[in-house]
Amino acid sequence: MKILVLIGNVPDTTTKIKFNADKTAFDASGVQWIINPWDELALTRAMELKEANAGKVESVVVANVGRAITEGTLRKALAVGADEAIRVDADPLDAFYVASQLAAVAKDYELVLAGIEAADYNSAAIGGMLAELLDRKSISAVSGIDFDGDSLKVSREIDGGSQSLKMELPLLAIVQKGIAKEPRIPAMRGIMMARKKPLNVLAPVEAETLTAYNSFEMPAPKAACKMINEEQAGDVIRLLHEEAKVL
Amino acid sequence: MNFEFTEEQLMIQQAARDYAQRELIKDVIERDNKAEFPTEHVKNLADLGFMGIMVDPKYDGSGMDGISYVLAMEELSKVDGSASVIVSVNNSLVCFGLEEYGSEEIKEKYLKPLARGEVLGAFLLSEPEAGSDATMQRTTAEDKGDYYLVNGTKNWITNANCASTYILIAQTHPEKKHKGINAFVIEKNTPGITLGPHEDKMGMRSSDTHSVMFNDVKIPKENRIGEDGFGFKFAMKVLEGGRIGIAAQALGLASGALERATAYAKERKAFGTEIGNHQAIAFKLSDMAVKVENARNLCVKAAWLKDQGKPYGVASAMAKQYAADIAMEVTTEAVQIFGGYGYTKEYHVERLMREAKLTQIYEGTSEIQKIVISRDLLR
Numbered sequence: 001m002k003i004l005v006l007i008g009n010v011p012d013t014t015t016k017i018k019f020n021a022d023k024t025a026f027d028a029s030g031v032q033w034i035i036n037p038w039d040e041l042a043l044t045r046a047m048e049l050k051e052a053n054a055g056k057v058e059s060v061v062v063a064n065v066g067r068a069i070t071e072g073t074l075r076k077a078l079a080v081g082a083d084e085a086i087r088v089d090a091d092p093l094d095a096f097y098v099a100s101q102l103a104a105v106a107k108d109y110e111l112v113l114a115g116i117e118a119a120d121y122n123s124a125a126i127g128g129m130l131a132e133l134l135d136r137k138s139i140s141a142v143s144g145i146d147f148d149g150d151s152l153k154v155s156r157e158i159d160g161g162s163q164s165l166k167m168e169l170p171l172l173a174i175v176q177k178g179i180a181k182e183p184r185i186p187a188m189r190g191i192m193m194a195r196k197k198p199l200n201v202l203a204p205v206e207a208e209t210l211t212a213y214n215s216f217e218m219p220a221p222k223a224a225c226k227m228i229n230e231e232q233a234g235d236v237i238r239l240l241h242e243e244a245k246v247l
Numbered sequence: 248m249n250f251e252f253t254e255e256q257l258m259i260q261q262a263a264r265d266y267a268q269r270e271l272i273k274d275v276i277e278r279d280n281k282a283e284f285p286t287e288h289v290k291n292l293a294d295l296g297f298m299g300i301m302v303d304p305k306y307d308g309s310g311m312d313g314i315s316y317v318l319a320m321e322e323l324s325k326v327d328g329s330a331s332v333i334v335s336v337n338n339s340l341v342c343f344g345l346e347e348y349g350s351e352e353i354k355e356k357y358l359k360p361l362a363r364g365e366v367l368g369a370f371l372l373s374e375p376e377a378g379s380d381a382t383m384q385r386t387t388a389e390d391k392g393d394y395y396l397v398n399g400t401k402n403w404i405t406n407a408n409c410a411s412t413y414i415l416i417a418q419t420h421p422e423k424k425h426k427g428i429n430a431f432v433i434e435k436n437t438p439g440i441t442l443g444p445h446e447d448k449m450g451m452r453s454s455d456t457h458s459v460m461f462n463d464v465k466i467p468k469e470n471r472i473g474e475d476g477f478g479f480k481f482a483m484k485v486l487e488g489g490r491i492g493i494a495a496q497a498l499g500l501a502s503g504a505l506e507r508a509t510a511y512a513k514e515r516k517a518f519g520t521e522i523g524n525h526q527a528i529a530f531k532l533s534d535m536a537v538k539v540e541n542a543r544n545l546c547v548k549a550a551w552l553k554d555q556g557k558p559y560g561v562a563s564a565m566a567k568q569y570a571a572d573i574a575m576e577v578t579t580e581a582v583q584i585f586g587g588y589g590y591t592k593e594y595h596v597e598r599l600m601r602e603a604k605l606t607q608i609y610e611g612t613s614e615i616q617k618i619v620i621s622r623d624l625l626r
Contacts, residue, residue: 072254079258185265188296188309191258 001053001147001169003046004109006102006127007062007077007085008036009070010120023215026120033073037183038115040080044180046113047081049147056149059083061109065092065101071199078194079186085197090204093211095121099129100207107134110169111152116141116176127174136172139165143178252314259315262295263322271327276592278329278453282445284409285330285453293364297323297334302342306354308362313550317495321543324499325506326595328602329453331499335492336405337361340610341368344414344485345432348473357412357432369410369435370489371401371459372482378402379615381416381482382425386461388417395419395431395471397439397464403609407442407457411435415466416482419475428478431470439464450601487560489610491549494566497574497606498542504581504599505535511585511594528584535577542570561623567606568616574603 011017011031018027035043043062050057062077063086064070074085088101106112112134114127131138143162144155152167157176167173186194226243228236241247252260271288278285292298300316302308316338323331345358360366377383386399397417413433420427433440443458473481509532512523522528545566552559578600582589589596607613 072257075254076258076261182269183265185262185269185295186258187294188259188262188300188311189304191255191262191296192304192310194258195255 001057001110002108003049003057003060003111003113004106005039005043005046005060005062005077005082006112006114006130007039007043007064007074008115008118008120009033009064009066009073010036010118013037013119017218019216019218023217024213026216028069033070035073035076035183036115036118036120038117038119038176040115040183041177041180042113042115042175043077043080043082044182044184045145045175047184048180049145050081053147053149057147061086063088063102063105065090065098065204067091074199075194076186078197078199079190080184081186081190083197085199086202087199088202088204093209095123095125096129096210097207099126099133101204102126102130103133104205105202106130106172110171112136112170112172113145114172114174116174127172131172134172136170137167138172138174139167140174142173142175145173145175145179252318255311256315256318259300259311260318260322263297263319264325266292266295267323267326271323271330275327275330275453276595276598279598280452280592282447282452284455285327285333286409288327288330289333289364289367289409292323292330292334296364298337298364298367299342299362300338302346302358302362306346306362307359308342308346313491313553314547317491317498317546317550320492320495321499321502321546324496325503327453328496328500328599328605329451331496332405332451332454332493333367333409335489335496336370337364337368339489339492340370340485341412341414343488344370344430344472344481347484348430348477348481349432350469350472352469353432353472361412366411367406367409368412368414369404369406370485371404371413371415372486373402373404375400375402375458379612382428382479384416384418384425384428386415386417387421388415388419388429388431388466390419390475391465393468395429395466395468397431397433397461397466399461401459401461403446403456404459405454405456405609407459408445408455413459414472414485415461416478417461419478423476425479426476428482429475430472430478430481431466432472433464433466433470437464437466449604450598451605486611487563488553490563490567490616491546491553491559493606493610494542494546494549494563494570497567497570497603498539498546500599500603500606501535501542501570501574501577502539504578504596504603505532505539507594507596508532508535508581508584511588522584531580531584535580538573538577542566542573545569561620564611564616564619567611568613568620571603571606571613571616574606575600578603 012034046060060082061084062082065088092098117124141156146153155164296309299308300311304310361368388395388397415431419429439462441460446456515522549562549566581596
């Protein structure tokens with residue numbers, strides 16, 4: 001089995017988010033990039049599956065759609081242990097465009113792992129779209145994957161409980177928290193070896209975009225907190241109505 | 248001229264940060280309280296390659312440069328000075344000393360397991376009456392023909408109990424003074440070696456510090472490092488590099504305290520606003536940030552010189568003296584910013600302050616660094 005893990009290149013979660021002057025695009029200047037946290041967990045689980053199934057999992061490959069700026073993120077995925085990286089050299093214009101690019105790459109992999117959402121635009125759409133484009137079975141909200149060498153045991157959270165399923169390959173699994181305990185920290189040996197691993201850059205295929213961004217807005221800053229002491233408790237309703245204007 | 252770190256250096260920094268902020272932080276206060284050695288963490292750090300960061304991969308090290316080492320030491324020290332001193336001693340005193348000056352046999356037998364982190368090393372130089380004045384070695388290593396016979400006591404030995412490999416400095420030819428000193432690699436379980444009690448320290452409490460007594464201990468001839476009489480020069484050369492590790496540790500204690508104090512100043516309110524909006528606190532943070540930045544630049548510069556194969560003894564002395572002194576200042580100010588909370592253990596800064604004090608003392612006091620720097624100036 002060959003595993004492909006989709007790797008989103010997203011701003012570090014502590015980044016101060018800014019937009020350009022007309023608020024139509026994210027301002028990426030000075031941003032530190034990281035692997036999308038859900039994808040990082042997916043990669044960690046892929047490495048665990050490879051290590052636990054020596055020989056049966058031939059390779060773990062990572063792929064993303066992005067310009068050269070995303071290579072640091074791919075290199076980190078190689079340092080964590082991926083055997084090879086693929087970068088489709090294009091701006092990730094929208095979910096459909098990205099899924100179309102990945103469809104050209106993913107067809108050779110029996111198992112494709114996609115994080116359930118991305119920490120940037122949060123469209124939570126690429127995994128599902130990619131499965132459709134590949135005409136392949138997919139399963140979402142996966143929080144556990146085991147592989148016995150032949151078939152996959154998959155568990156997922158459902159309302160009020162969990163579900164355990166046996167799945168056949170090929171499969172696209174959209175994974176969420178729980179898929180791996182913690183993202184794996186790359187060892188120095190891995191960081192050193194990442195230099196020598198292949199990072200293949202592919203030209204994009206023709207694909208359309210289905211989304212246009214009109215404008216972005218920052219959430220309103222948190223309003224000041226007003227403390228009300230016990231004696232004023234009776235005023236709460238009036239204050240919520242007159243001052244906070246939420247009632 | 249370029250102030251950018253490489254992609255690899257940044258990856259190592261991030262790996263160290265992730266481990267420190269995710270794992271070391273969990274039990275750091277408890278280990279400090281109980282003076283408990285971080286056995287599990289040392290094993291994990293070894294698996295990640297932190298025990299032989301700069302050692303050539305042909306001796307099972309990670310093959311990274313000195314700048315990576317500084318970045319890793321800073322990140323680990325932001326959270327836990329005890330864990331970082333264990334890393335520092337193993338890397339920049341023991342592994343460096345053996346790789347640079349040990350014979351091929353010594354490297355095969357002793358350096359490899361140390362670089363893999365399977366065993367730990369300790370560096371035995373200080374004595375009850377020979378601290379800053381390391382020329383006055385009372386521990387003797389008599390040349391008995393096919394072996395050396397060692398007698399004496401070593402003091403303040405980091406990793407003394409948990410280490411299996413010691414580098415020992417001892418006097419072979421007292422009449423030649425410091426030119427008669429030798430360095431040896433020796434296994435801790437050699438008959439005649441006993442440990443004093445665990446030192447109950449003010450800070451770095453979960454590092455493992457003891458005195459070590461030698462009573463008619465036999466060391467094979469081939470375990471001597473370098474030519475006869477090379478020991479003092481060896482110790483001084485190794486300490487030149489070791490200073491970079493401790494400088495980076497001091498830097499991390501300071502920058503860790505600055506990060507905590509800054510976050511607190513954005514949250515804590517007094518007189519109707521966040522305390523960071525009061526100039527008294529804002530200017531303190533500003534002063535702390537300048538000191539931390541200066542210390543980082545000195546550390547990285549010293550490491551860069553070492554990586555380039557250029558002389559770095561004075562640069563590492565400057566980095567160590569400055570970083571240690573500002574670590575004390577910055578951590579003390581951090582406690583002040585936290586006020587009463589800072590004086591309790593829960594908020595970490597009091598521990599960073601206790602740990603910072605040791606960086607002014609060990610691996611060459613701040614005063615000794617000033618001797619190194621001023622002697623070079625006045626030469």
